[in-house]
Amino acid sequence: MKIFIFIFILFATLYTVNTAPHQFYKRTTDFIRCNAAFPGLNVRTIPDPLVAGQNATFTVVGTQNYPIDQNKTILEISFHDDVKLATLYDKPFDKSFPPNTTFWIKASDVPVPSGFNETSLWTIMVTVSEWDPKLIFLACEISISY
Numbered sequence: 001m002k003i004f005i006f007i008f009i010l011f012a013t014l015y016t017v018n019t020a021p022h023q024f025y026k027r028t029t030d031f032i033r034c035n036a037a038f039p040g041l042n043v044r045t046i047p048d049p050l051v052a053g054q055n056a057t058f059t060v061v062g063t064q065n066y067p068i069d070q071n072k073t074i075l076e077i078s079f080h081d082d083v084k085l086a087t088l089y090d091k092p093f094d095k096s097f098p099p100n101t102t103f104w105i106k107a108s109d110v111p112v113p114s115g116f117n118e119t120s121l122w123t124i125m126v127t128v129s130e131w132d133p134k135l136i137f138l139a140c141e142i143s144i145s146y
Contacts, residue, residue, distance in 0.1 A: 031126065034140035039064060041141045043126050050124075052116035060126060061104045062139050068097035073130050073138070075105050079113050080123040086113040121145070 031043040041062040079087040089110045097103040124143040130136045
């Protein structure tokens with residue numbers, strides 16, 4: 001009977017040790033520059049990682065060679081799955097910034113698509129652009145999520 005109890009405790013201990021993670025893995029949303037021709041942006045999301053079907057907050061900071069004009073320059077956040085655009089969010093800048101200065105904008109309540117990160121490749125594109133009268137990209141960051 002003592003051997004049975006000893007073996008039971010041994011197996012219970014081994015089972016517990018094997019189920020505990022050996023290293024904590026926190027997935028984050030990392031953004032990289034879309035193209036070397038565009039200046040980079042510093043993009044932070046809350047929550048990080050993003051949660052499907054919930055709203056997120058994006059904070060975007062950067063330095064631009066061009067002026068950021070109030071209500072003319074826009075922040076655009078788009079979610080794309082494998083082949084189609086799932087969600088598009090636009091927010092005009094509510095403040096102007098002169099060239100070569102640090103600008104920032106915060107976009108709250110950005111809807112994350114309900115199917116985000118479930119079965120396919122997702123791309124999040126964050127751009128600062130201007131309508132003049134066609135779309136002119138000023139800066140761009142992209143995140144690819146598997």
